[in-house]
Amino acid sequence: MKKVVALLLALAAVMLPAFSGFAAEADEIEALRGTTLYVYNWGEYISDGSDDSLDVIKEFENRYGITVVYDTFDNNETMYSKLKSGGVAYDIVIPSDYMIERMISEDMLEKIDFSNIPNYQYIPEKYRSLSYDPKNEYSVPYTVGMVGLIYNTEMVSEAPTSWNALWDKNYTGGILMFNNPRDAFAIAQSILGMDYNMQSEASWKVAAELLKEQKIVSPTYVSDEVFNMMESGEAAFAPYYAGDFLSMQENNPALALVYPEEGVNFFVDAMCILKGSKNKRAAELFIDYMLDPEIALANAEYICYASPHTGVYNNPEYTYYQNEILYPEEGKFKTQNFLNLKPETLALMSTLWDDVKNHIPNTDSSNYDFFFGDGELGNAEGTVMTPEAWSYVIYIGIFVAICLAYVLFRYARKKYREKV
Amino acid sequence: MSNRSSLGSKLIAAPYIVWAMLFIIAPLIFVVYYSFTNADGNFTLANMAELGKCAPTFLRSIGFGIVATLICLVIAFPLAYIISQKTDKVQRTLVMLVMLPMWMSFLIRTYSWMALLQDTGIINSFITKLGLDPVHMINTPGAVILGMVYNFLPYMIMPIYSVMAKLDYSMVEACQDLGGNRLTVIRKCIIPMSMPGVVSGITMVFVPSVSTFYISQKLGGGSFDLIGDVIERQFQQSYNYNLGAAISLVLMVLILICMAVMNRFTEDEEGMVI
Numbered sequence: 001m002k003k004v005v006a007l008l009l010a011l012a013a014v015m016l017p018a019f020s021g022f023a024a025e026a027d028e029i030e031a032l033r034g035t036t037l038y039v040y041n042w043g044e045y046i047s048d049g050s051d052d053s054l055d056v057i058k059e060f061e062n063r064y065g066i067t068v069v070y071d072t073f074d075n076n077e078t079m080y081s082k083l084k085s086g087g088v089a090y091d092i093v094i095p096s097d098y099m100i101e102r103m104i105s106e107d108m109l110e111k112i113d114f115s116n117i118p119n120y121q122y123i124p125e126k127y128r129s130l131s132y133d134p135k136n137e138y139s140v141p142y143t144v145g146m147v148g149l150i151y152n153t154e155m156v157s158e159a160p161t162s163w164n165a166l167w168d169k170n171y172t173g174g175i176l177m178f179n180n181p182r183d184a185f186a187i188a189q190s191i192l193g194m195d196y197n198m199q200s201e202a203s204w205k206v207a208a209e210l211l212k213e214q215k216i217v218s219p220t221y222v223s224d225e226v227f228n229m230m231e232s233g234e235a236a237f238a239p240y241y242a243g244d245f246l247s248m249q250e251n252n253p254a255l256a257l258v259y260p261e262e263g264v265n266f267f268v269d270a271m272c273i274l275k276g277s278k279n280k281r282a283a284e285l286f287i288d289y290m291l292d293p294e295i296a297l298a299n300a301e302y303i304c305y306a307s308p309h310t311g312v313y314n315n316p317e318y319t320y321y322q323n324e325i326l327y328p329e330e331g332k333f334k335t336q337n338f339l340n341l342k343p344e345t346l347a348l349m350s351t352l353w354d355d356v357k358n359h360i361p362n363t364d365s366s367n368y369d370f371f372f373g374d375g376e377l378g379n380a381e382g383t384v385m386t387p388e389a390w391s392y393v394i395y396i397g398i399f400v401a402i403c404l405a406y407v408l409f410r411y412a413r414k415k416y417r418e419k420v
Numbered sequence: 421m422s423n424r425s426s427l428g429s430k431l432i433a434a435p436y437i438v439w440a441m442l443f444i445i446a447p448l449i450f451v452v453y454y455s456f457t458n459a460d461g462n463f464t465l466a467n468m469a470e471l472g473k474c475a476p477t478f479l480r481s482i483g484f485g486i487v488a489t490l491i492c493l494v495i496a497f498p499l500a501y502i503i504s505q506k507t508d509k510v511q512r513t514l515v516m517l518v519m520l521p522m523w524m525s526f527l528i529r530t531y532s533w534m535a536l537l538q539d540t541g542i543i544n545s546f547i548t549k550l551g552l553d554p555v556h557m558i559n560t561p562g563a564v565i566l567g568m569v570y571n572f573l574p575y576m577i578m579p580i581y582s583v584m585a586k587l588d589y590s591m592v593e594a595c596q597d598l599g600g601n602r603l604t605v606i607r608k609c610i611i612p613m614s615m616p617g618v619v620s621g622i623t624m625v626f627v628p629s630v631s632t633f634y635i636s637q638k639l640g641g642g643s644f645d646l647i648g649d650v651i652e653r654q655f656q657q658s659y660n661y662n663l664g665a666a667i668s669l670v671l672m673v674l675i676l677i678c679m680a681v682m683n684r685f686t687e688d689e690e691g692m693v694i
Contacts, residue, residue: 077657221642234540350658389476392483
């Protein structure tokens with residue numbers, strides 16, 4: 001009898017801290033009821049209840065009684081400038097890898113207390129401690145993905161194998177291109193066999209030259225217009241994120257995707273807590289909630305991007321279970337990821353990108369025919385003033401001259417009349 | 421008495437003055453500050469030196485702006501004249517029709533032009549149905565100018581119309597009495613008297629056309645920049661506020677010069693508007 005009591009006591013002694021620990025945690029979560037959490041995520045990047053999906057935000061609000069204010073951005077740079085300019089205060093933000101590295105280096109992120117995120121167990125070792133967060137302190141992966149080359153099988157007879165397809169003159173006018181420098185340069189760098197994160201100024205210039213050359217095929221620079229343009233059969237080729245390809249293919253089955261042999265960009269978007277978060281515990285609760293297998297599955301189904309969550313990609317009920325596009329064999333082709341670039345390199349990249357955008361190729365099949373018909377718009381290398389620019393000078397000059405002549409004429413007539 | 425009324429008028433104007441200080445004067449000061457400093461906040465002229473590179477873009481924007489403004493003027497002047505000749509009821513309906521597209525977002529309207537002009541778009545599928553060759557329209561300067569004209573046309577029609585609606589018709593009658601035919605009446609009477617409306621219409625179309633970025637991105641396919649695109653990119657993507665501010669400042673100065681020139685045009689007419 002004594003022994004039993006002792007055993008029970010011992011058991012109780014062992015369990016008590018555990019129970020109280022649970023109780024304390026439950027209390028802590030209970031205490032968050034009525035608070036507000038500010039979340040800043042990519043657009044269309046969470047299951048929102050449309051098409052019978054689970055409304056993840058609403059479910060979180062119901063479960064924990066925390067109000068979520070949810071805003072979206074459409075690229076990392078916009079997100080960064082908005083946070084940097086102040087005036088906004090978010091708790092959670094979901095940037096991509098290189099941006100996380102940059103934000104860590106600028107002390108914009110808060111360390112996450114992983115003991116508050118038990119569901120982190122579902123993230124396998126290969127997605128932990130990646131190069132952007134080597135000590136694994138600031139980020140929890142949300143989605144992963146790759147950039148692929150999407151093409152329309154009705155317009156392209158042979159499946160492309162190389163990024164060079166985007167430079168193919170046979171498809172002039174039917175080629176789409178990224179309208180952001182980092183992704184656009186990555187394609188040129190893949191072709192040239194360069195490192196995406198290279199420092200050398202000369203190499204960046206070489207890549208820029210290649211992008212300028214692409215202008216001969218009159219690429220359309222797009223961001224999310226790509227969906228509309230590929231689905232409607234407006235364009236033959238477009239580089240874009242593999243996850244988005246799946247939603248495009250649903251609307252136009254003629255589309256296909258390849259991972260070009262030169263290598264592609266592999267990216268991770270991860271959840272981070274911002275410095276100055278006023279509700280850090282709720283933010284950690286939210287991250288944990290997002291890693292809940294059921295919630296993660298709902299998000300993965302909705303977003304169509306690959307998930308780094310073992311509870312999702314090992315689940316046979318998952319629509320994209322062992323999908324070859326989202327989860328290709330490892331090591332089948334080269335991948336590179338973006339790292340944070342030095343400020344000088346970033347500045348160089350944006351200057352070069354400005355040059356690329358303003359470059360007018362030396363060709364007579366140029367778009368300018370529609371309006372300026374004469375097709376004399378060549379390009380003089382090395383000078384700022386292209387013949388196109390000179391033609392504007394001439395046009396504007398003639399216009400101003402006519403205006404001036406008219407003013408002078410009126411003035412002279414007035415003087416003449418006064419005399420008479 | 422006069423003191424009280426001036427105090428009263430000051431009080432009434434106060435909200436606007438505060439508004440103007442906060443949202444017009446202060447941002448302008450920031451623009452000037454940013455354009456003459458570097459990222460560390462030290463004084464520099466490097467931003468201005470870098471502007472030389474943007475010269476072709478500036479010229480292109482101004483060129484497009486002038487073309488769009490002239491087309492608007494050619495369309496809007498006769499239209500405003502015709503509207504002003506109708507009865508009051510018809511005038512109201514026509515003016516409402518001019519304003520109608522503006523009830524919808526400018527972004528959506530530009531986006532729908534994309535759907536119209538695309539190679540596989542509505543216009544082209546109609547043309548191919550008729551058995552003709554499709555015309556490549558999107559991603560050309562022509563498409564961008566079309567977008568400008570479409571979006572800013574009401575800003576040209578409205579000021580011209582409002583001046584014409586209040587024209588002093590005794591002048592027109594006097595002109596007719598003196599033996600002027602219809603053409604002479606328009607040339608000697610209507611055009612000079614509606615000049616103030618024309619001038620403010622030109623300003624209201626030219627300024628947004630030069631600085632637009634959305635239209636050129638969507639209808640021009642991003643393959644050639646207007647100055648607005650460059651500015652937007654400095655702020656949104658490159659996080660280079662200093663260069664962006666410098667370009668904006670120069671753009672503002674250029675527009676001011678254009679407006680000053682415009683005003684000289686009409687100085688001996690009805691006087692300045694704007």
